[in-house]
Structures are given as structure tokens and as C-alpha cells.
Amino acid sequence: EPISESSWSQLGPDDALTPYEDVTTYNNFYELGTGKEDPAEYGHYLKTDPWSVQVDGECAKPGTLSYEDFIAPHPLEERIYRLRCVEAWSMVVPWVGFPLGDALKRFEPTGNAKYVRFETILDKEMLPGQRANVLDWPYVEGLRMDEAMHPLTILATGLYGEELPNQNGAPLRLVVPWKYGFKSIKSIVRITFTEEMPTTSWAAYGDGSEYGFYANVNPTVDHPRWSQATERRLDGGSLLSLFERRDTLMFNGYEEAVADLYAGMDLRKWF
Amino acid sequence: MVLMMSSAAATLAHPGRWGRSPALKPAVFALCLVPFAELLLRVAGLGLWGSLGANPVESIIRFSGDWAIRMLLVALAVTPVRELTGLQWLAKLRRMLGLFAFFYAVVHVLAYVGMDQLFAWGRIWADIVKRNYITVGMASFVVLAALAATSPKRMVKALGGRRWQRLHKTVYAAGALAVLHYAMMVKADLTQPLIHAAILTALLAARPLLSLRNRRGKRPAGRQGSQKGDPKLVHRS
Numbered sequence: 001e002p003i004s005e006s007s008w009s010q011l012g013p014d015d016a017l018t019p020y021e022d023v024t025t026y027n028n029f030y031e032l033g034t035g036k037e038d039p040a041e042y043g044h045y046l047k048t049d050p051w052s053v054q055v056d057g058e059c060a061k062p063g064t065l066s067y068e069d070f071i072a073p074h075p076l077e078e079r080i081y082r083l084r085c086v087e088a089w090s091m092v093v094p095w096v097g098f099p100l101g102d103a104l105k106r107f108e109p110t111g112n113a114k115y116v117r118f119e120t121i122l123d124k125e126m127l128p129g130q131r132a133n134v135l136d137w138p139y140v141e142g143l144r145m146d147e148a149m150h151p152l153t154i155l156a157t158g159l160y161g162e163e164l165p166n167q168n169g170a171p172l173r174l175v176v177p178w179k180y181g182f183k184s185i186k187s188i189v190r191i192t193f194t195e196e197m198p199t200t201s202w203a204a205y206g207d208g209s210e211y212g213f214y215a216n217v218n219p220t221v222d223h224p225r226w227s228q229a230t231e232r233r234l235d236g237g238s239l240l241s242l243f244e245r246r247d248t249l250m251f252n253g254y255e256e257a258v259a260d261l262y263a264g265m266d267l268r269k270w271f
Numbered sequence: 272m273v274l275m276m277s278s279a280a281a282t283l284a285h286p287g288r289w290g291r292s293p294a295l296k297p298a299v300f301a302l303c304l305v306p307f308a309e310l311l312l313r314v315a316g317l318g319l320w321g322s323l324g325a326n327p328v329e330s331i332i333r334f335s336g337d338w339a340i341r342m343l344l345v346a347l348a349v350t351p352v353r354e355l356t357g358l359q360w361l362a363k364l365r366r367m368l369g370l371f372a373f374f375y376a377v378v379h380v381l382a383y384v385g386m387d388q389l390f391a392w393g394r395i396w397a398d399i400v401k402r403n404y405i406t407v408g409m410a411s412f413v414v415l416a417a418l419a420a421t422s423p424k425r426m427v428k429a430l431g432g433r434r435w436q437r438l439h440k441t442v443y444a445a446g447a448l449a450v451l452h453y454a455m456m457v458k459a460d461l462t463q464p465l466i467h468a469a470i471l472t473a474l475l476a477a478r479p480l481l482s483l484r485n486r487r488g489k490r491p492a493g494r495q496g497s498q499k500g501d502p503k504l505v506h507r508s
Contacts, residue, residue, distance in 0.1 A: 018325075026325030034460035037324070089326055134459045205459065225402055225456070227394065234325045239314070242328055242386050 018091035031127035043166035057193035060108035074098035096158030113193035142198035290360025342372035351477035404455035411448035
């Protein structure tokens with residue numbers, strides 16, 4: 001599968017694609033199990049056809065659309081992005097999708113729409129991990145309106161030129177490349193425009209010290225259990241790669257494109 | 272566990288036979304090395320059980336950590352199981368099992384220090400001071416190291432039996448710290464560490480309960496059989 005050039009890829013010379021095998025067998029998708037291999041093993045429980053997406057909240061044209069109608073107006077493009085997990089590993093993934101902002105505009109958000117809230121499907125049969133109270137289900141994520149409208153932010157329907165495998169969040173998932181991976185919510189069924197900052201799953205977890213709403217990749221702000229200064233790139237490397245780490249880049253290397261969004265904000269406080 | 276179940280089954284058929292067999296210790300030794308051999312095979316990419324996955328360093332650290340805790344729990348189970356079954360010769364395996372727990376803990380710590388942190392001592396020290404799960408894990412490792420260092424028979428003499436025994440009771444602290452380390456490291460799903468904690472608690476509770484039962488004079492079944500097998504050990508208990 002040839003990889004097309006994309007002006008949004010912004011990759012460096014040492015950013016090799018993570019092999020398809022690794023992208024699709026090493027996943028955090030707790031609704032399909034908390035082990036990294038679980039989502040690939042139990043992904044078949046999730047049925048993605050039929051699928052619909054409800055859009056509501058502060059917008060002029062709310063509605064529930066079938067997956068097909070939801071994606072129909074948008075030409076699909078390839079975006080090769082770095083994906084930085086909060087667990088200090090990273091991948092490079094060739095996504096297929098379209099800008100989230102293009103989709104959101106169709107529903108005509110009102111002036112009250114300050115945030116966008118996303119919800120994963122809630123279904124104990126299809127997502128057996130939801131039988132355990134690991135998190136407060138369904139999984140909820142959110143973006144500020146300007147983050148959601150940013151051209152780097154996409155909704156993905158595929159990777160490596162193919163439809164998304166279920167373990168990667170089929171049929172429709174968010175990809176926000178300058179934020180930690182858990183912000184990129186999977187298997188979306190609901191999108192809500194809100195005036196208040198939505199309470200996201202990890203921010204609501206435990207005593208709230210786990211993750212904040214913003215979760216921008218930032219090598220200078222540590223997670224309680226991990227330094228975020230460096231990362232391990234998972235690119236299917238050799239034995240030698242066991243002894244390699246690389247420096248984590250501010251905003252995961254997308255600083256030029258997104259730093260303006262956070263001008264004047266204390267990123268230690270809003271982590 | 273498999274080892275203990277199969278030995279127990281064999282001994283039920285032939286009481287004392289396994290306990291006297293010169294092959295017992297070498298066989299258990301070899302069995303304890305099986306996970307390490309599997310790890311080496313996986314690292315070499317020859318794994319019959321699959322590769323190391325997308326994140327090999329994490330796999331190595333998890334694998335060795337899991338086995339350190341399992342070995343520690345097996346070593347801790349020796350005394351209660353011996354008292355419960357009367358298989359006195361099990362006591363001969365306790366030291367070796369404990370040393371294997373330490374061995375897997377060494378692999379675990381080396382993988383963390385060398386592969387995860389690339390021997391960046393400043394960062395490692397910052398990790399130990401700052402991150403509670405690493406502090407707790409290192410504390411467990413230090414206790415295990417002290418017990419391993421004092422495990423040779425001449426150390427029992429050097430320290431005096433009583434003091435040595437008191438020191439080696441801290442193996443329970445090492446176990447508790449290891450399980451706590453695991454629980455603190457896990458992001459949200461506590462199933463595995465809770466299973467380990469339950470086993471550890473059962474083993475801890477078994478000791479006073481069993482000694483209470485023994486003091487009341489109810490001798491465990493099978494004691495007669497094993498007395499023939501290894502009178503010296505029965506005498507010592």
C-alpha cells in the first residue's frame with residue numbers, strides 16, 4: 001500500500017511507520033479488555049453495521065445520522081500522525097479520515113457551543129469490558145471548540161488504507177495528534193455541543209489527579225506515575241531498539257500548528 | 272503451583288518417595304527456570320509462544336515482575352502446605368523457591384534500569400523518590416536482596432538461628448510490598464493484583480490458624496507417612 005504525501009503529516013526523518021500488526025494488536029480500549037492484546041482478541045464482539053451517530057446540544061441542526069450519511073459529504077484523506085500515549089510509548093499511524101471541523105459545521109453550532117463532548121457506544125454485549133466498573137461508562141471525551149475546529153483534528157474511519165479494525169475504534173474515532181492518545185475517543189455514537197467543559201472519563205477517575213481535560217503532550221509536565229520527558233517509539237525495531245528512547249516533543253511535534261490555541265495559558269495547571 | 276500439585280499427587284501414591292529422591296531439587300530447579308528460558312527464547316525472536324509484541328521492553332518487565340511475585344507466593348506457600356499435608360520434605364524446597372523469586376526480581380529490576388531507563392541513574396533516582404509505586408517496588412527488592420544475601424547456611428550460624436528467623440519473617444513484608452507495587456502501577460483494572468493480594472492474605476492467615484490447630488493436638492493427616500520419609504525434618508518442626 002503506497003503512502004501518499006500529505007501536507008499535514010509533518011513527520012521527521014526518523015519517524016518510521018509503526019507496522020500494521022503492532023498498530024492493531026497493541027491497543028488501549030478498556031471496553032474490550034484492559035490488557036494490550038485484549039481489544040484485538042475481543043474486537044469481534046463489537047458490531048459496527050448498522051451504526052448511527054447522534055449530534056445534539058448547542059446547535060441549530062441536531063439529528064441522528066446513519067454512519068453512511070454522517071461520512072458521505074466528506075472526501076477521505078490520509079493523515080500520517082504520531083500518536084503519543086500517556087504511558088510514554090508512541091507510534092506513527094497512517095490514518096484515513098476527514099477534518100472533524102468540516103463535519104461539525106454541518107450541524108451549525110450556536111454561539112453557546114464552547115465545547116464538544118464525545119461518547120463511545122454503551123453496550124455490555126458488544127463491549128464486554130463495560131461489565132467491569134473500571135471507568136464510569138460510557139467513555140466520554142471532550143475538546144474545546146477551537147481545538148475541535150483545528151484542521152489537524154480529524155475523525156478517522158480507517159488506517160493503512162483499510163477500514164478501521166474494531167480494536168482501533170471502528171467505525172468512527174477521533175484523532176487529535178498533539179494530545180495524549182486517550183483523548184482520541186473510539187467508536188463514537190454521540191457528539192454534543194456544550195457550553196460547559198464536559199467531564200471526561202479519565203478526569204473523573206479516582207481523585208482526579210490522573211489526567212486533566214487538556215492532556216496536551218508536554219515533556220515538561222509529568223504524569224504522577226511517569227515522566228513524560230522521553231518516550232519509546234514502537235516501530236517494529238530490532239533487538240537494539242530495546243535500548244533506545246527519544247525525547248518527547250512539545251505538543252507531540254505539532255507545536256507550530258497548535259501552540260497559538262494555548263497562548264497565555266499555564267500548561268502546568270491545565271495539564 | 273503445577274509443580275506442587277503434581278508432586279503432591281505423586282507423593283499421595285508413594286508417600287515420601289519424592290521427598291527422598293535425589294532428583295527432587297534438580298527437577299524443581301529446572302522447572303523454575305522454564306519461564307526464564309521462555310523469556311530468552313522470546314527475546315531471541317524464536318518464541319514458540321509468540322513474540323514480545325509491539326512493546327518488547329514492557330513485555331520483558333511485566334513478564335519478569337509477574338514471575339517474581341508468583342515465585343514469592345509459591346515460596347510463601349511452602350510452610351502452610353507442608354503443615355496442611357504433612358509433606359515435610361517440601362521444606363527442603365523453600366530456600367530455592369525464595370531465591371528464584373529474587374532471581375526474577377533481579378531480571379525485573381535490570382530490565383527497568385537497563386532497558387526502560389537506559390541506566391540514567393539520575394532519572395532512576397528521581398523515579399524512586401517521586402513515584403510511589405517504584406519506591407514500594409524497590410523497597411520490596413531491597414528486602415528480598417537482604418534475604419537472599421543471608422540465605423546460605425553459614426549465614427544462619429553467623430546471625431544465630433533466632434535472629435535469622437526474625438529477619439526472614441520479613442519475606443511477608445517483601446510479598447506485601449511487591450503486591451502493593453503491582454496494584455499501584457496498574458492504571459484502573461485491579462483484578463490481577465487483587466488475586467495476588469488474596470493469595471498472600473490467605474497464606475498469612477494460614478500460619479497462625481495451622482499452628483493453633485497443631486497446638487490443639489490435631490495432627491495433620493499424612494504426617495505418619497512423611498515421618499518415615501524424613502524424620503529429621505519432622506523433628507525440627
